[in-house]
Amino acid sequence: MKIVVPVKEVAVLDEEFDLLEDRPGVDPDAIEWELNEWDDFSVEAALQLREAQGDGEVVVVSVGDEEAEEGLRACLAKGADRALRVWDDSLEGADPLAVARVLAAVVERESPDLVLCGVQSSDAVQGATGVALAAHLGLPRVAVVKALDYDGGSGSATVERELEGGLTEMLRVRLPALLTIQTGINEPRYANLRAIKQAKEKPLEVLGPADVGLDDTALAAAAGSRTRSMAPPETGGGAEMLGGSASDVAGRIADIVKERMAG
Amino acid sequence: MSGVLVVAESRQGALREVSRELIGAALGVKDEADGRVAVAVIGAGGGEHAAVLGAPGVDEVLTVEDAPEHFEAHVHGAALEALIEQEQPSVVLLGHTIDSLGFGPAVAARLELGFASDVTGLDWDGGPVATRGGYGGKVQVELDFPGKETVLLMLRAGAFEAPAENASVPARAVQVSAEPQTEHLGFREVEAGDVDITKAEFLLSVGRGIEDKDALPQFEELAESMGATLSVSRPLVDAGWVSNARQVGQSGKTVKPRVYLALGISGAVQHLAGMQNADTIIAVNTDPEAPIFRVAHYGAVVDLFDVADELAEQFPG
């Protein structure tokens, strides 16, 4: 069974940072990189499936510059078999749809039985890349999976989709398919020092978009948005003070709560 | 391309509130989008919701009844693609919800639309301009979509206002044929286990202001009736009144709920570090200089016990 797990090295911004002057962005010195929290869970899910099947291959893929190699090596250390990194400077700041297009080109070559993505990344928090990737690959998809049970015999997986308000939906989907994995689905393993050392010897292939048949036009068409400005978050200069008696205040609070918690 | 297509959302037969918020947002850019506002309801039995979805300015409700009653990502995706083809909107609005995450990005990818999710602000400058967070919410970003005739946006629930009034609006059935690619097996409720305040969407948080351990049960009950999870600031844990599992702050947990209602918390820097990125922060404290007012979105300088009593009436258990 071959499972492909796209992973992302996410940016963690310092509490204090400077915005760039010449274009929307932040001072790179204020950024630390780490593997997306969701990817710990999707990689673990893949490894557990491979172990349950007795054999198979887990391939991790990232669209990212050299910073992404640390995350890929960490996945290899945990037990992934192979890693792929795709990059070109033109991909700087790529939005989820552009990334999904590039991933699709790479993943297609692998012909996986299953693709596991994280629900979202902790820096962009769009929650879109996985499902967009599924659309490009033409795979059935389920988003926000919190439980996964694969039946090798029938070639289908029973999954639970986590809904708002503590509700869960149970679904069955036939493989090949793409699932976006929610945190808490499993207990991610860690790699010991030996595995970390050995991971340095595992294959990590670096590709450019051209290597997977993508040219600038295709990439441009795929991109979903452009960042036109970046600013510190609106703090609105302090709180909007609610006046009046405790009863008035409670009434306003109740309205705000009901409104915010709706949907 | 012109106009706005809104996709309403329902679950287990009930229309979800975000649907009307999307309509409000659509009406806000109707003129600039230079066209009609149509609201699509996908799923068998959707016609029932048509009445509620109407508002002054909404031109039409489109129902796609030839679909399973409950949500199926591929059916919804195919249906939306067909609707976009038919209606040719400039803007497509979905809620940023679990269901929509299952098909919104797929549609945007296949049709090469403009796309952004978890959008908290919508403007217009020759085309839609969407505001959302960046770097985990530490910055605010404005996106635009040059060269995109149709832009699909997923709007954050609670960020936009629903229209104040209803109106009767013509409904039209649309035929779309779409195949499900997953099999629905059922729903179930999840039992609550050990409290994990980082997963709560709504936290009612209390601090030294409650003064006495004996006051805790009152706030536990209030939290329950408001549908919130109870959390606390450090002094209550230091005093041994509450377990550290409920502590918000640097030495406790970092939380990002939709609503953080802080009663009697002054906002020591270690506490703020644990909750300042919550979506909506409401703080009640008798000290007008309390640091928490610097990060709160709403504040009130009143006695927290008085407010608590009043809130208990607003949310009868």
Place this chain on the structure above:
Amino acid sequence: MARDSKYDILFEPIQLGPKTLKNRFYQVPHCIGAGSEKPGFQAYHRGMKAEGGWGALCTEYCSIHPESDDTHRVSARIWDDDDVRNLAVMCDRLHEFDALAGIELWYGGPHAPCMESRHNPRGPSQIPSDFEVNTHPRYMDKDDIEEVQKMYVDAAVRARDAGFDIVYVYGAHSYLPLQFLSPFYNKRTDEYGGSFENRARFWKECLEQVREAVGDDCAIASRFAVDTLYGPSSIEIGEDGVRFVEHVDDLVDLWDLTVGDIAEWGQNAGPSRFFEENHEKPYTGQVKAGDHTNKPVVGVGRITNPDTMVAIISSGQFDIIGAARPSISDPFLPKKIEEGRPEDIRECIGCNQCISRWEIGGPPMICTQNATAGEEYRRGWHPEKFHPAKNADKGVLVVGAGPAGMECAMVLGKRDMSAVHLVEADKEIGGCVNWISQLGHSDGKENLARGTARGLGEWKRIVNYRQIQLDKLKNVEVNLNSRLSTQDVLEYGAEIVIIATGCHFATNGLNPATHDVIEGADATLDWQLTPDEVVKGGKEIGNRVLVLENEGYYMGVSIAQKLAGEGKEVTLVTQMGDVANYMEFTLEAPMLHRDLHRLGVKIHPYTMLEKIEPGTCHAYNVWNPAHKEQFEVDTVVLCTQRVSNDELYHELRADKDALEREGVEAVYMIGDASAPRMIPDAIFDGHRLAREIDSPNPAMPLPFIRERRLWGNVSNDDYESRLLNTSDVTPMAGVAK
């Protein structure tokens, strides 16, 4: 990073007489065990805090004459020019950092037994000490009074010559000046006794004379217990407390206010078990609030939180934040606030381990949170500076994230080891602290004195601090929910393995008194428990509980307190003369005893169990084993002794071939796994190993400097360089040799 502007007020200078205090961080006088006879320890410890930004640092109580000798306890002394020479080292060091040096001139009277000097102390009346054993003072006539007042003056002049900026006339904790002021000590009928003015006369005259002698050069401070908490028999804030402040206000440049006396000075150095932050406010806060002074006021209350500090000053409670224990726990507290990183502050937990060492008399001070406290000179350790380890390329596995493991991994991380993995079986780090910090409660009511058993929640800061630091260290990985077998450890891939697996309570009654098990003792049964089982829950506890307490510190009594607070009938049995002996040294004993008494806990000292049966415990008197007693109980809690979890270590060490094959070069053991001990010692153990991980034989601690008299002419440099040989030393530059 920049300082948050809301803390600006803490960095505003303030005038103390002729001296300028550069900020509001003031280390009030406190003991460390250095005195004048360990000048290196004295100068380096105070100096470390000066480097950390404290604006003023004071000595401990400093004896002005051999007649005031507190041996076995260690005080400073300024009896002669050689003492001046030694104390000047401290002053010079502090001045390098623009900090002020303070000296607390002390005459103990009846509280100083003079066991070294063999002088006779004098006192206002011949009333024996309520703190010391069998110590009486000689009654002071007028000549005696003049003579003793001159001792203060001579000492003040020597202090000025040594370089001190702030000179105290020390009356708090009921030392001589307060003994004159307080009717509890002063039964005189002359002009030094009776009315308020008379009783205040001695202290006032001392201040006048000291001021005249050195007041142009030094700030004159007075430490005053504004309420000794004895009621009308002594000093009360509403009576003589504020009256005295007003009476001599013109004579002081700085008021240093406390509460309590020496017999129960735990009311001042309040342990977190009973007292919250800023607990003295109701008393010491009244002085400025009632406009009784025109002079700056410094006060204490285990104030650790920068936001509390700001509130204290902006509300007008004090002008200056006084701290002893918070400065021991983090000498760099002011710097961390200034540098905009208050989250790095290592907060005092109020365990009073530091105080316990002084109370025992002799040992150097220690600190649970700060393993470098007391080691600044003799081991050359700096709390914030760590030198890269020479063997940084070796991977390290630390098994167990309790106090020792967390500390070791943290320090190894700060020493730039290339890869440190801290692996913990539980779902969170912290080890025993996680359950111990849940103890310390009883029934939530005040226990007859000022204070409530509020629990050991602040001890959790041990974990909080290390969690924050470990999160910041990129070269340290923490892996939870993972119990490692011997094979897992061998295959881990670490060249250095450090076992920190802690200990467990004996389940069979094994105890330090008989060195044997107790017949019928078996905590695997559901009606017998070990202390951790009581906290973690899972076994039902009946109404009549017997706690067997053989350890002598807090565990048995804390269990008794908890269960009695829940309404159980608790019997506490110990082979010793009293329970919780060590808590005398941590100053927790008086409040604890009040609480146990109030809760109706029955204490049976000098008693041991010889057999445990369902429903009955058979006991005997240790002085006369034929004297038997039976206790009818439902539940037994065995708090007899702890036993190391050292199997993993021994299994690893037994198979040398396997170690070699797997590339494990060294296996060490730290903390309770090595031998059960107190938490500060476990943390110290982990810290030391990490500091010395690159020494030739890390398992054996390197020598430290003992400040002792060497015969013949030996220079300091020679002395230090021969004895101190570790790579992780931060030598103190510029100290007068």
